[in-house]
Amino acid sequence: MYQRTAQRHSLFCILPPHILRSIAQNGTAQQRTASMQTLAIDHTFRALRTRPRLGVPARPRMLPAEGMKVRTIFDARHTQTLPGEVVRIEGGPPTGDVAVDEAYDGLGATYDFFWEIFERNSIDDEGMPLDATVHFGQNYDNAFWDGQRMVFGDGDGDLFNRFTISLDIIGHELAHGVTEDEAQLIYFFQAGALNESMSDVFGSLVKQYVLGQTAEQADWLIGAGLFTANVNGVALRSMKAPGTAYNDPVLGKDPQPAHLRDFVRTFEDNGGVHINSGIPNRAFYLAATKLGGYAWEKAGRVWYETLRDSRLRPNSGFQRFARLTVSNAARLFGAGSAEEQVVRQSWSEVGIMIH
Amino acid sequence: MRIRFKTEGGIAHFPGLSQPVTIDCDQLPTQEAREVEQLVADARFFALPAGAGAGRQGAADYRHYTITVEAEGRRHTVQVSDPVADPALQRLVAYLQAKARALRRVRSPE
Numbered sequence: 001m002y003q004r005t006a007q008r009h010s011l012f013c014i015l016p017p018h019i020l021r022s023i024a025q026n027g028t029a030q031q032r033t034a035s036m037q038t039l040a041i042d043h044t045f046r047a048l049r050t051r052p053r054l055g056v057p058a059r060p061r062m063l064p065a066e067g068m069k070v071r072t073i074f075d076a077r078h079t080q081t082l083p084g085e086v087v088r089i090e091g092g093p094p095t096g097d098v099a100v101d102e103a104y105d106g107l108g109a110t111y112d113f114f115w116e117i118f119e120r121n122s123i124d125d126e127g128m129p130l131d132a133t134v135h136f137g138q139n140y141d142n143a144f145w146d147g148q149r150m151v152f153g154d155g156d157g158d159l160f161n162r163f164t165i166s167l168d169i170i171g172h173e174l175a176h177g178v179t180e181d182e183a184q185l186i187y188f189f190q191a192g193a194l195n196e197s198m199s200d201v202f203g204s205l206v207k208q209y210v211l212g213q214t215a216e217q218a219d220w221l222i223g224a225g226l227f228t229a230n231v232n233g234v235a236l237r238s239m240k241a242p243g244t245a246y247n248d249p250v251l252g253k254d255p256q257p258a259h260l261r262d263f264v265r266t267f268e269d270n271g272g273v274h275i276n277s278g279i280p281n282r283a284f285y286l287a288a289t290k291l292g293g294y295a296w297e298k299a300g301r302v303w304y305e306t307l308r309d310s311r312l313r314p315n316s317g318f319q320r321f322a323r324l325t326v327s328n329a330a331r332l333f334g335a336g337s338a339e340e341q342v343v344r345q346s347w348s349e350v351g352i353m354i355h
Numbered sequence: 356m357r358i359r360f361k362t363e364g365g366i367a368h369f370p371g372l373s374q375p376v377t378i379d380c381d382q383l384p385t386q387e388a389r390e391v392e393q394l395v396a397d398a399r400f401f402a403l404p405a406g407a408g409a410g411r412q413g414a415a416d417y418r419h420y421t422i423t424v425e426a427e428g429r430r431h432t433v434q435v436s437d438p439v440a441d442p443a444l445q446r447l448v449a450y451l452q453a454k455a456r457a458l459r460r461v462r463s464p465e
Contacts, residue, residue, distance in 0.1 A: 080438045080445050082438055136438075137437075137438075138449060142365045142416065144417040146411055146417065146438070147412055156456065172366070176413075176416070177413075180413035187414075223366070223367070236367040248371065250459050250460065251369045251371045251372060255370055268368065268373060269368040270364060274367050274368040
């Protein structure tokens with residue numbers, strides 16, 4: 001299968017370690033040699049991330065086996081008191097409450113995506129239990145990550161439906177936990193826009209993975225289905241065409257730029273974190289569609305490894321992040337590879353030049 | 356009593372929803388005006404610190420509210436983020452959110 005054992009095995013690099021290990025155990029002699037060498041290379045690669053994690057207190061807990069998720073859904077019963085009452089635990093049957101069951105299934109899909117594609121065991125890669133609260137507040141038009149749990153409002157029914165309705169929103173919130181665990185990107189200005197973009201990237205990938213869509217087939221919308229019929233718009237954001245997701249008399253017009261020349265300088269929205277994320281979002285969309293196939297296989301892998309890269313600092317801006325994606329593409333697929341060039345080209349199309 | 360209410364943040368930035376709204380009790384029906392004044396009094400608004408609860412470490416997509424109340428020659432501004440812990444302040448925020456929604460609907464008929 002792969003003869004050049006002294007070299008990087010580009011295809012093996014995109015295979016998750018559990019598949020590599022399976023090949024190492026069950027493959028032909030040649031495959032076993034190659035996959036075992038890749039595992040060895042990849043371990044050094046993973047070990048690059050040596051910076052200690054901040055702000056994650058040690059907590060007593062039962063450690064589930066790897067690959068086993070532990071979900072708990074709470075109901076705030078229309079108050080703003082967290083966490084609320086437990087209404088569904090791992091393995092429990094559907095409750096018939098749509099928000100509860102969507103949250104349960106969405107957390108499961110997101111966990112499975114990170115485990116099956118990146119062999120990441122939950123938010124902290126150590127099996128952290130996944131907690132979500134639904135029915136938060138009254139007519140509450142938002143979903144957020146409070147640093148420990150996902151919280152979903154029911155929407156006002158006038159502009160917004162319930163916030164569990166979009167799988168990518170659930171993935172978006174959970175990915176905030178992953179970003180906090182790996183990179184602590186400061187939630188302000190460009191670092192905050194990168195933080196937001198990571199959540200859109202992985203939220204969208206979870207949806208694409210569940211739907212079995214290629215980059216070409218995906219809609220690249222964030223929050224499709226969230227707006228009621230009263231709103232003139234399709235979603236919260238479009239990664240493919242930032243700035244086009246809605247244009248409505250009440251909500252206003254989607255303010256996202258698609259190119260660095262239209263970067264919005266503001267102190268609103270934590271310095272434009274949900275505005276300027278359009279720029280890195282589009283770079284990801286471009287890379288994924290140019291690379292073709294399933295977006296999580298190549299582009300997603302590059303972005304994920306960049307998020308885990310110790311050179312990504314909490315205050316990193318677009319330029320540094322972009323440079324690290326090019327560097328990681330070269331490490332994963334080879335220096336001068338088509339993949340490296342595509343990633344560099346994608347950034348240049350949104351105005352960020354990496355030489 | 357006049358209240359200026361601004362919402363920011365959340366899972367997306369909506370230019371239309373981030374416009375501040377002003378609620379002037381003189382323009383409200385007497386009963387509603389009394390209720391608003393009671394909500395402000397219950398929240399002990401003028402005794403609240405200016406930054407009543409910042410977002411938790413690592414938190415994201417939470418909304419924050421900037422509330423300015425002017426009454427009887429006094430003026431005070433409070434910034435607060437979700438989730439609002441104090442039940443009385445929560446009730447004030449909930450009222451302001453509902454009112455802002457109604458005002459936006461009136462201002463922007465379809």
